[in-house]
Structure formats: structure tokens, C-alpha cells
Amino acid sequence: MIIKMLKDIKQHGPPGGSDSRARPKMTLPTTTRQYSYPKLGSYNNLVLHEVPVGAPKSNEVLVKTHAVSLQFRDLLIAGALYPGSLPPDLVPCSDMSGEVIAVGADVKDWKKGDRVCANFMLDKLHDEQTAATGESALGGATNGVLTEYRQFPAHSLVAFPSHLSYEEASTLPCAALTAYNALLSxxxxxxxxxxxxxxxxxxxxxxxxxxxxxxxxxxxxxxxxxxxxxxxxxxxxxxxxxxxxxxxxxxxxxxxxxxxxxxxxxxxxxxxxxxxxxxxxxxxxxxxxxxxxxxxxxxxxxxxxxxxxxxxxxxxxIYVGSVAQFKNMNKLISANVETTKPIIDKLFSFEETKAAFAHLESQAHVGKMVIKF
The missing domain is CATH 3.40.50.720 (NAD(P)-binding Rossmann-like Domain)
Incomplete structure (x- = not known):
């Protein structure tokens, strides 16, 4: 009986399906829907359009965005009130959570399915603030995260606490990390x-x-x-x-x-x-x-x-924080699950992004506004 089963597996593959080597690879997205500013002056100038997205480079990670949270800085940038130069057709927002869907050839620390946030400043790994780290600030000096898919440098990502939802985790990169840096760093x-x-x-x-x-x-x-x-x-x-x-x-x-x-x-x-x-x-x-x-x-x-x-x-x-501080903050959050639960005032859909900005502008909120993808 055992010999017959082995022969069947060799000839036909394992029960319930074909040889795993023959399974097709997941097709990566080739486009992403994202918001950008053809011109600044108001969040009402945001335009939703579709642009190409490529596979990650050797040291990059491709992430599917699940949630983005808003902050006051996003209103300043929309109103052309934020200091510094901005890229043309800026993609706004800095605070996101998402799911890894592909990694570059040289990436060792991340794998498909990991749940991550991007640090506010992609290149601020440790506590020292420099001109270079400031130039890597999302949604300002560099294009942000109000997009369905985005590549990130592998070193800029942080795994968020496992008990948090994507929506809760999206509130961490700026609001939470700024507070942590101020008080505990x-x-x-x-x-x-x-x-x-x-x-x-x-x-x-x-x-x-x-x-x-x-x-x-x-x-x-x-x-x-x-x-x-x-x-x-x-x-x-x-x-x-x-x-x-x-x-x-x-x-x-x-x-x-x-x-x-x-x-x-x-x-x-x-x-x-x-x-x-x-x-x-x-x-x-x-x-x-x-x-x-x-x-x-x-x-x-x-x-x-x-x-x-x-x-x-x-x-x-206080100008937000570093990847190292982000990781330490997550330890505090994981050790105090109930006390540190993120407070979300209201959820909006991706298509309701302008309404989310308007609610933030009203200052009627307690906690954070989150856009759910």
C-alpha cells in the first residue's frame, strides 16, 4: 500500500493539488491609484488618478497600503503654508500602515505578508537629526503615502504591535512617535x-x-x-x-x-x-x-x-522620531495594551479623503482621522 501511494505521488503529485513548484507566482500590481496636488492652496485641489508602479528594487519593499491617518501638517501643506520645497504634483500624507507584498533581492528582514508602518522620515534610523534625514520626510520633502501601493527602502519600515489593527497602527508614525520622543526619549x-x-x-x-x-x-x-x-x-x-x-x-x-x-x-x-x-x-x-x-x-x-x-x-x-525610537515605542504599547489603545475619532474611505481633511480642519475631533483603503 505504501509503495503504491509513493508511486501515485511521484506520478500525479500530492493529494489535493499539483506539485507546488508548478503553482503560478502572484502577479504584482502594475498601477496604483493615488492622490496628488497639481497645485497647492487647498485640500480640495487633490486629484485622484492612476499611475504606474514597478517591482521593488534590490533594497526596497513593495507595500500595499491599508490605512492612512491625517495630521495637522497635512493641512499646512495643502494650504501652501509649510516651510521648505516640495516636489511637483506632491502625493501627500506621511502616516500609513500596510502589508508587504514583495521584497527586493537583497532584502533579508521582510517577507510577504508582514504588517508594517513606514517611518515619517525614511532615512532617520537613529536619534540624530540632519538635513539629509529631513529631506526624506514623507508627504513633504518627498512624496507621501496617499496611494494604494508604494515602494519603501527596507530600512525605513517598522513592524507594528500584533494586537493593533491596520487602522490603529496608521496613527503611530507621527502622532504617537512625536509624543514618545517628547516624553520618553x-x-x-x-x-x-x-x-x-x-x-x-x-x-x-x-x-x-x-x-x-x-x-x-x-x-x-x-x-x-x-x-x-x-x-x-x-x-x-x-x-x-x-x-x-x-x-x-x-x-x-x-x-x-x-x-x-x-x-x-x-x-x-x-x-x-x-x-x-x-x-x-x-x-x-x-x-x-x-x-x-x-x-x-x-x-x-x-x-x-x-x-x-x-x-x-x-x-x-520635537520633529517626530527615528526608526529606533519607533521600535522602542512599540514595546511600551505592547506592554500597556489597554492604556495606549489608539483613539480614532472617525474612519473615512479612500474615496472620502477630502471629507477626512475637512473633518480634521474643523478641529471637532478627539484623537485621529483615518482613511481606510
Whole structure:
């Protein structure tokens, strides 16, 4: 019987199908649908069209995009308000998650089916920021990820935590990594018992709140909306301040900290709030400058030099993060599954991309807007 079975397999192949060597290879896509800007000025100028896509080069990986999340920078770029030169017909957006569908001949670390995110700056592997790493920023200096398929340098990809969905993982490359870099990397990592002030309930601020809570820190959160502050409280903020009803919110921060001030501030509004942030932080405290949600015009003059000297403040600009920091952040997320769960305000389809930009612009959100492919 056994001899007969062996003869049958040799003649006809294994039961249930033909010899695996005869199976056809998967056909790779030759085109991709993507959005781009023929001209800047508004996200309404986005055009969806089809362009060729090739097989990955020897050191590249071809990734099928599953989700893209939006950030405030995408609005600045759409409105031609972002500094620096941009490529013509820019493909926008920097934050994605996707599935590896092909790898180049020299790629050893990735295989078909791996679930990955691309780092915001493709060539920022470690913590040092250079002009060259800045030139590899997706959706700005180089074309972004609002496309169905894209090649990436193998070194720019990071496997995201296995418990996250594609939609959740797409929120990590900028918002989460910026918050992680600010709080848990750099010259003075956050420690248990520290008190931090988080401004607003946007993507970076929510992740900063979550990472701080996961690290055992005390969080004070501000917002103009009581409903949003309820969300911040549910996520672990110990104190909340509505800055519309309490415009001198820095004085309230001092009351909550017995006159000492917070250990650090996550500054997302920029010059419009920086003076109050300086007032809110303790002697020898730090301010991590993340963004400029308060705008770049019609802002008050800010006295930085005096307070920085006499209070011994540390002010640090944060420009997202590196591949190495991304990997370390994923360890924190995997170790604190519930506390660090990404907050997605609303999902949009690929065809609803302009509506997603409009929702971001409304600032009605808590957490992130995600475009699902």
C-alpha cells in the first residue's frame, strides 16, 4: 500500500493539488491609484488618478497600503503654508500602515505578508537629526503615502504591535512617535510621579496623555470643550482645564501643583500659548515644542530668554522620531495594551479623503482621522 501511494505521488503529485513548484507566482500590481496636488492652496485641489508602479528594487519593499491617518501638517501643506520645497504634483500624507507584498533581492528582514508602518522620515534610523534625514520626510520633502501601493527602502519600515489593527497602527508614525520622543526619549525621559501638562485632545496630545499615564505620571489636560475633557478624564487625566472658561489657565495649573508648576509641558499651539506654558512649568522644568496649532500670524511677542535663564528651563523642539525610537515605542504599547489603545475619532474611505481633511480642519475631533483603503 505504501509503495503504491509513493508511486501515485511521484506520478500525479500530492493529494489535493499539483506539485507546488508548478503553482503560478502572484502577479504584482502594475498601477496604483493615488492622490496628488497639481497645485497647492487647498485640500480640495487633490486629484485622484492612476499611475504606474514597478517591482521593488534590490533594497526596497513593495507595500500595499491599508490605512492612512491625517495630521495637522497635512493641512499646512495643502494650504501652501509649510516651510521648505516640495516636489511637483506632491502625493501627500506621511502616516500609513500596510502589508508587504514583495521584497527586493537583497532584502533579508521582510517577507510577504508582514504588517508594517513606514517611518515619517525614511532615512532617520537613529536619534540624530540632519538635513539629509529631513529631506526624506514623507508627504513633504518627498512624496507621501496617499496611494494604494508604494515602494519603501527596507530600512525605513517598522513592524507594528500584533494586537493593533491596520487602522490603529496608521496613527503611530507621527502622532504617537512625536509624543514618545517628547516624553520618553531625549535628554530627560519622563518618570513615574512627574506632572505633565497636555494641551488639547488632538493626536499627539492624546498619545502624550496615554504614554504619561502608562509611565505613572500625573496629567493635567486642557481643551476648549468640556465634552473633550470628559474623554481626557476617561483616558486617565487627573485634572482638566477648559481654557475658554479659564483663560488664565496657567494660574490654575499653579494652583493644582501647589505653586510649583508642572515638570514638563507638551506645547502644541506654539507662540499663542508659549508664554503661559513658561508660566506653568516649574523651575528646571522642560517644554517640548510639538507644533503651531495656534497659527503663525497675529501672535503675541513671547519673552523666552529671561524665563529660560532664571527658571533654568529646557525647551526642546520635537520633529517626530527615528526608526529606533519607533521600535522602542512599540514595546511600551505592547506592554500597556489597554492604556495606549489608539483613539480614532472617525474612519473615512479612500474615496472620502477630502471629507477626512475637512473633518480634521474643523478641529471637532478627539484623537485621529483615518482613511481606510
Amino acid at each position: 531625549g535628554y530627560e525621559p519622563l518618570k513615574a510621579g512627574d506632572t505633565i501638562l497636555v494641551q488639547g485632545t488632538g493626536g499627539v496630545s492624546i498619545f502624550a496623555l496615554q504614554f504619561a499615564v502608562a509611565s505613572g505620571a500625573v496629567v493635567i489636560a486642557t481643551s476648549s470643550s468640556d465634552e473633550k475633557l470628559k474623554v481626557a478624564t476617561k483616558l486617565g487625566a487627573k485634572h482638566v482645564i477648559n481654557y475658554k472658561t479659564t483663560p488664565n489657565w496657567d494660574e490654575e495649573v499653579l494652583k493644582l501643583t501647589n505653586g510649583l508648576g508642572v515638570d514638563r509641558v507638551i506645547e502644541v499651539a506654539g507662540n499663542s500659548t508659549l508664554q503661559r506654558s513658561i508660566s506653568s512649568v516649574k523651575i528646571s522644568g522642560s517644554i517640548d515644542i510639538i507644533g503651531l496649532l495656534g497659527g503663525m500670524t497675529d501672535v503675541p511677542a513671547v519673552d523666552i530668554i529671561g524665563p529660560c535663564i532664571f527658571k533654568g528651563l529646557k525647551i526642546r523642539g
